[in-house]
Amino acid sequence: MPDALLRACDGHVTEASDDDTVLGMAPRWVASPATTAEVSAVMSAASTSGLAVVPRGSGTKLRWGNPPRRLDVVLDTTRLDRLVEHAAGDLILVTGAGRPLATLQEDVAASAQRLGIDPTRSGTIGGTVATGTSGPMRLRHGAVRDLVIGMTLVRADGVVAKSGGKVVKNVAGYDLAKLLTGSFGTLGVITEVAFRLHPVPGERRWVTVSVDGPDAAQDAVQSLVHSQQVPVAVEVDWDGATGTVAALLEGHAEATEECAATVARELGDDSHVSGSAPPWWGEDLEREGPRDRGSSRTLVRVTHEIAGAGRLLRATGDLRERCGVLASYRGSPAVGVGCAVLDGEATTVVAAVDHLRATAAALGGAVVVLEAPDAVRDRLDVWGPATALDLMRSVKQRFDPGGVLAPGRFVGGI
CATH class of the missing domain: 3.30.465.10 (Uridine Diphospho-n-acetylenolpyruvylglucosamine Reductase; domain 3)
Structure with a gap:
């Protein structure tokens, strides 16, 4: 030493x-x-x-x-x-x-x-x-x-x-x-x-609505995004075919109650207002995803245009029939970012990642593999295609010309 x-x-x-x-x-x-x-x-x-x-x-x-x-x-x-x-x-x-x-x-x-x-x-x-x-x-x-x-x-x-x-x-x-x-x-x-x-804030209210199919999910998200009540957060929990869209509203007690009631009316008769969060709220898949080295699941982060949330949810639902992979998704469609957990054999998971990457790219986004078994990592680039890679390499060279700090960890092996 x-x-x-x-x-x-x-x-x-x-x-x-x-x-x-x-x-x-x-x-x-x-x-x-x-x-x-x-x-x-x-x-x-x-x-x-x-x-x-x-x-x-x-x-x-x-x-x-x-x-x-x-x-x-x-x-x-x-x-x-x-x-x-x-x-x-x-x-x-x-x-x-x-x-x-x-x-x-x-x-x-x-x-x-x-x-x-x-x-x-x-x-x-x-x-x-x-x-x-x-x-x-x-x-x-x-x-x-x-x-x-x-x-x-x-x-x-x-x-x-x-x-x-x-x-x-x-x-x-x-x-x-x-x-x-x-x-x-x-x-x-x-x-x-x-x-x-x-x-x-003085008060918090969650408005939730069950959605059957990606189109219904997209409609709920768009309603919340364009609502004059301005939610603090809009989240979706998706099992591949159905799910829940939820919005968080915050502020003074009386005003928050009124805003939540208005949002519920905008979402329709199936919506529900609660003073407590849905059981899955905040349990980000980045947090609860695979951690141990022996896990067979793969965790990916997906970005997309806000208007493409429905297409992305449909793509995750298609993974079972297309690739033989079970997929669940949770994220923030109103800002175009979320995570999916993919469960399947290495070869089929790689095919699923490729399909999600093609979908996300068409929606102005990208897919990054956060955690995966070695058999999956060995078959793909966890970061995927990157723009401005030459610029990023130039910045790395300027900050760390000797390659001392975490060499190879970042995009493009930077």
């Missing part, structure tokens, strides 16, 4: 175990820095010694993306678990990247505030930002990248950089925070993040 690496974390460097493997690649060491300065020292030591590093939070998304081409050090960020600042009056929060999302939501709940990322997943803030994982409320509050207003990061060579600040309207410098969001740890190690917060 390089002495510089051991000194970098004040001794918090251990030999790696089988639990530290990343998609079959076994590291030699696990470094657990507690401050930005220690992360900087780890990256500086790794860069000098030519060691490849993969950042890791709680590890819930570690099976996403490509296997790294090489791996020497897993940089565990869970000791970066500190609430740096909460300016409740300004609806601003700064937190360490290793803080669990659930803990952060508890931090701000006492001030009747929340971070608009739902559901409350088990992952860390850094992992949530690095993978760009959002939830149902992205319709109202935007995706993760829209909530980030500042970031502290460490480059592959150990240099500390900052982007944005602690005010919502900050335009100083290049927006590195947006660039790092969703980059899977290939451009820098996130150590602190500044977020905009939102007030907790």
Whole structure:
């Protein structure tokens, strides 16, 4: 073990175990820095010694993306678990990247505030930002990248950089925070993040309607998208043939009740208003999808034009007859993103992914395989076709010319 690496974390460097493997690649060491300065020292030591590093939070998304081409050090960020600042009056929060999302939501709940990322997943803030994982409320509050207003990061060579600040309207410098969001740890190690917060509403109501067939689902989604009541979230739960469309409305108690009643009338006699969420609400398939290495299921993320939600649902329903694959789908059709779980033999799942990719491409979207058995991964490109690949490679070269950070994990083997 390089002495510089051991000194970098004040001794918090251990030999790696089988639990530290990343998609079959076994590291030699696990470094657990507690401050930005220690992360900087780890990256500086790794860069000098030519060691490849993969950042890791709680590890819930570690099976996403490509296997790294090489791996020497897993940089565990869970000791970066500190609430740096909460300016409740300004609806601003700064937190360490290793803080669990659930803990952060508890931090701000006492001030009747929340971070608009739902559901409350088990992952860390850094992992949530690095993978760009959002939830149902992205319709109202935007995706993760829209909530980030500042970031502290460490480059592959150990240099500390900052982007944005602690005010919502900050335009100083290049927006590195947006660039790092969703980059899977290939451009820098996130150590602190500044977020905009939102007030907790006084009342919440869910309006649900059962739909029989993709056309009925599309009609319900369009009704909600164009409703003057402006839902906070619109979600669909689909088993391949039938499903449920649900909308969340929030605000003052009396107004919310009235808005929910209006939405129910717009959706028809089969709709239902409730003060509690449907049992599946917030249980994003990204969260409950296959996790263990022995799972035979494949989890994919699908994007599409809003108007194409019905065609996409029909395509998932067709997979059983077309490919012999069972498929379920859950997502946010009003923003054109969701997840499907595919269950079948490797060859048939690959055919199903190809069919979904062709459908999504025709709808202005794409399909990314998030988790899959090795037999499926070996037969396809998990990221699929990508636009602006030359530009992304150029950015990677500029940020990490030595290929130190998560080499090969991202689109096109970046």
